[in-house]
Amino acid sequence: MSGAEEQPQGDGHGRHGLQELIAERREKAERLRAADPGAFPYAFRDTEAIESILAAYEHLESGEETDKRHRVAGRIAARREAGKTAFLDLIDRSGKLQLHARVDVLGPEAFERLTSLDVGDLIGVDGAALRSRRGEISLRVDGFEILAKALRPPPDRHSGLSDVQTRYRRRELDLMASESARKLFVDRAKIISAVRSYLDGAGFLEVETPVLQPLYGGALARPFTTHHNELDRTLYLRIATELYLKRLLVGGLERVYELGKDFRNEGVSSKHNPEFTMVEFYEAYADYDDVARRLEALVRLAAESIGYDGELDFQGEWRQVTFAGAIAEATGIEVLAVRGDEELRAAILERGLKVQTEDAGWAQMADELLSKFVEPGLVQPTFVRDYPVEISPFSREHRSEEGLVERWEAFAGGMEIANAFSELIDPDVQRERFEAQKRLAELGEEESQPYDELFVQALEQGMPPAGGVGLGIDRLVMLLTGAESIREVVLFPAMRE
RNA sequence: GCCCCGUUAGCUCAUCUGGUAGAGCGCCGGACUUUUAAUCCGGUGGGGCGGGUUCGAGUCCCGCACGGGGCACCA
Numbered sequence: 001m002s003g004a005e006e007q008p009q010g011d012g013h014g015r016h017g018l019q020e021l022i023a024e025r026r027e028k029a030e031r032l033r034a035a036d037p038g039a040f041p042y043a044f045r046d047t048e049a050i051e052s053i054l055a056a057y058e059h060l061e062s063g064e065e066t067d068k069r070h071r072v073a074g075r076i077a078a079r080r081e082a083g084k085t086a087f088l089d090l091i092d093r094s095g096k097l098q099l100h101a102r103v104d105v106l107g108p109e110a111f112e113r114l115t116s117l118d119v120g121d122l123i124g125v126d127g128a129a130l131r132s133r134r135g136e137i138s139l140r141v142d143g144f145e146i147l148a149k150a151l152r153p154p155p156d157r158h159s160g161l162s163d164v165q166t167r168y169r170r171r172e173l174d175l176m177a178s179e180s181a182r183k184l185f186v187d188r189a190k191i192i193s194a195v196r197s198y199l200d201g202a203g204f205l206e207v208e209t210p211v212l213q214p215l216y217g218g219a220l221a222r223p224f225t226t227h228h229n230e231l232d233r234t235l236y237l238r239i240a241t242e243l244y245l246k247r248l249l250v251g252g253l254e255r256v257y258e259l260g261k262d263f264r265n266e267g268v269s270s271k272h273n274p275e276f277t278m279v280e281f282y283e284a285y286a287d288y289d290d291v292a293r294r295l296e297a298l299v300r301l302a303a304e305s306i307g308y309d310g311e312l313d314f315q316g317e318w319r320q321v322t323f324a325g326a327i328a329e330a331t332g333i334e335v336l337a338v339r340g341d342e343e344l345r346a347a348i349l350e351r352g353l354k355v356q357t358e359d360a361g362w363a364q365m366a367d368e369l370l371s372k373f374v375e376p377g378l379v380q381p382t383f384v385r386d387y388p389v390e391i392s393p394f395s396r397e398h399r400s401e402e403g404l405v406e407r408w409e410a411f412a413g414g415m416e417i418a419n420a421f422s423e424l425i426d427p428d429v430q431r432e433r434f435e436a437q438k439r440l441a442e443l444g445e446e447e448s449q450p451y452d453e454l455f456v457q458a459l460e461q462g463m464p465p466a467g468g469v470g471l472g473i474d475r476l477v478m479l480l481t482g483a484e485s486i487r488e489v490v491l492f493p494a495m496r497e
Numbered sequence: 498g499c500c501c502c503g504u505u506a507g508c509u510c511a512u513c514u515g516g517u518a519g520a521g522c523g524c525c526g527g528a529c530u531u532u533u534a535a536u537c538c539g540g541u542g543g544g545g546c547g548g549g550u551u552c553g554a555g556u557c558c559c560g561c562a563c564g565g566g567g568c569a570c571c572a
Contacts, residue, residue, distance in 0.1 A: 017542050018507050021524060063531085082528035082536085102530065119523075133531050155510035156522060158534055165564050178510085221571065240572095266571050267498095276572070321502090356569080371571095409572095416572060472572055496563060 022151050025118055027147040032113075041145055044124030047071045051094030053129065053139070060131035070139060072097060073124040073147065075176060076117055078157055084292040086115045087138075090125065093182060098138040099125055105142060114141065119157065120150030120176075133318060134466055168493050188304040188477045194305035195259065195279055195473070198298045204255040204281055209244035211237060211261070217452050218242025218394065219470075221264040224274075237263035240470065241280045242394060246423060247458045249466050250285050257281035259473070270485040271415060274494050277473035284464040288406045291467035292383055293317075295418055297411060299381070299476065308480050311379075318381040323370065323404075326384055330373040335366045339403070363390035371416075378411035393433040393449050395421035410471075413479045420469040427459035 032039045053070055060066070074092035075215045084103040114457040115125065125145050127139040155161045155177040167174040167181075174181045197207065214233065216223040218240030226235050242260045248256045257277040268274060283291055295343055300314045308314070321329075324336045331353060338344045344365050355368050366388060374384070386398055387407040395405035406422035424430055434456070437449040477489040487493035 021507060024524070078533075080532045080535050081529085082532060085530040085532080087531075087532045087535085100531075104530075129563070132533085132560070136531095136533070136534070138531090153507045153523065158522070159509040163564085165504090167506095168564090173508095217571080262572085264571070267569080269571085278572080281547090333570060418564080419572075470572085475572070 004086075021153050025149060025151045026388065027122050028116065028118070028338045029151070032146060032149070035466045039146055040148065044071070044073050044145060046145055047073045047124065049094040050074065050090070050092045050097040051280070053097060054095060054137055057129050057131065057137045060129070060137065062131050062135045063196055065130040065140070066128055068129050069126060069142070070129060071124065071126050072139065074122065074436045075119050076119050076123060079115070079117070079119060081115055084111075086111075088114075090123070091176075091179075093186070094313065096179070098132065098136050098231060099127070099141050100132065100138045101141045104333070105140060110144075113146075114144060114448065117146065118150060120152070120154040121146065121147040121205065122150070164487075168487055168495060171491050184481055185491060187481055190305045191302045191477055191480060192259065192473060194302040195298060195471075197281075198301045199257045199281055202255070203293065204257045205253055206281070207245070207248060207256050207258055208260070209241050209258060213238050215450050217449055217455070219262075219264075220288055220391070220449070222266055224263050224265045236288075239264050240278070242468070242470070243452060243455045245282050246463065246466070246468070247455065249282055250458045250461050250463045254464075255282070255285040266488060268494055270487070271475065272485050273474065273490050276486070276490075278470055279473055280468065282423070282466055282468040285464045286467040287465065288420055288467050290409055291420050291469045295469055295471065298471070302476060303480055306480060310482060313380060318383055318410070319382045320385060322386050323366075323384055323388070324386070326374045327366065331369055332378065333369065336370070361390065363388045367391055375411055375416065376414045379414055381410065381412040383408045383410055390436075392421065393437055394424050394430075396424045396426075397429070415475055415479070416472075417475045417479065418471040420467065422465040423463070423468050425465060426465040427456050430456050432458055
């Protein structure tokens with residue numbers, strides 16, 4: 001909001017701009033304080049959620065009144081006056097309830113005080129349930145307290161906020177104006193709760209590992225860099241929790257998960273926010289097929305938790321395709337038959353596919369073929385399995401396919417939502433993978449893995465065979481709520497200044 | 498980083514080729530004891546920022562900021 005709010009001096013015109021609206025509301029607040037030192041109490045207790053009141057009186061006939069008293073608190077969303085009676089709409093997190101104010105119930109002074117409130121003000125109400133003649137469940141106002149004055153007018157109550165800029169930067173306005181926005185973030189909370197509930201129920205231990213890390217790792221991405229003054233050292237905001245969680249398996253915690261923010265210093269888009277929420281879970285004595293079953297069960301539970309009834313089918317086992325097979329089906333290129341930079345480049349150019357072939361190795365090109373020509377078509381939940389080793393530095397070699405690793409990525413709605421491996425547990429192979437990443441770094445690859453000696457030493461202590469999964473929570477929420485942009489499911493998404 | 502589009506009242510939107518910027522909601526005053534986008538009468542508020550062309554710019558030109566979509570990178 002602009003801070004440049006100059007007052008036109010003493011010319012008497014220009015009366016109802018924003019400054020004048022605020023001034024009017026401020027004067028009203030002052031009058032309320034002056035008239036009643038007890039105005040704006042510090043608490044209003046023993047309220048019920050509007051949702052539960054609505055549910056309790058479903059059976060009432062139109063025009064029927066009760067003497068059952070309830071207390072609710074919330075924001076005034078609308079006001080309809082009709083002489084000596086008035087209706088107010090009150091909203092709380094759970095819903096909207098109509099209030100019926102009558103001068104014969106409240107007396108003229110309180111009635112005047114109530115009807116002179118502004119849309120946006122917060123009140124607490126005490127009253128009896130009824131269903132109005134027009135059929136709406138309501139509360140007759142027997143008493144009320146003004147809890148807070150809104151000095152600024154709320155967004156339009158019919159059309160709400162449609163300017164996305166304001167919706168994201170001023171999420172509080174979006175939430176107060178839009179029931180669907182409120183519902184989305186309630187759903188997000190339910191989904192996260194379902195994820196925890198599944199993992200807790202399956203014997204996984206929730207843990208917390210460092211966000212500030214001396215060395216970043218566990219994914220291929222550029223980090224945010226920061227500095228600790230007292231220790232005088234560079235620290236990185238984590239890009240993944242992978243390496244620390246695997247060290248916990250070495251330590252014997254056997255089943256662990258962490259749900260929290262990762263940070264990647266890369267572009268923003270409708271599917272990417274620089275800080276995003278990820279859950280990673282690791283299971284000792286399991287492989288990538290075992291954890292695929294877990295992901296299916298976890299997502300199914302999350303979908304049920306919000307009553308998902310969309311197009312995607314999360315029942316049963318999801319479809320499975322192989323990395324190479326999916327690419328062959330979509331492009332006609334058998335990537336495993338042209339396993340060299342030049343050979344694959346030639347095959348791509350021959351078909352005239354729009355793929356970055358300059359300065360790109362076999363694995364990068366193959367991965368781009370997948371994300372460009374396969375991923376958008378993966379609408380129903382699908383596992384793509386058995387990736388090339390070059391782009392999977394922490395994944396265990398495939399038990400039967402040369403040059404591949406036991407890794408899958410899960411896709412749904414044309415978007416990647418999860419990534420998993422049979423974890424690499426052999427320290428010597430892990431050293432070689434780090435060496436290979438180091439060579440890539442020397443060639444200028446910015447997203448290569450730094451060598452993590454402590455991690456390798458941990459593997460040298462003996463790590464159990466394990467399956468591990470990373471699931472993007474924001475994308476899961478997008479999928480289950482039908483949101484088209486990650487900014488819709490993140491309360492305060494990253495924006496330019 | 499590149500390309501295209503957008504930015505007008507507190508909110509949602511209009512404004513033909515350049516010529517005094519309109520509406521609904523809101524707000525203020527009045528009427529109304531079952532309204533729900535309540536209604537009726539009267540009043541009220543404005544061109545993202547910086548330059549340029551022109552007698553005159555919301556409108557044409559240049560630059561900037563922010564947003565949206567696409568491309569590139571990524572989960």
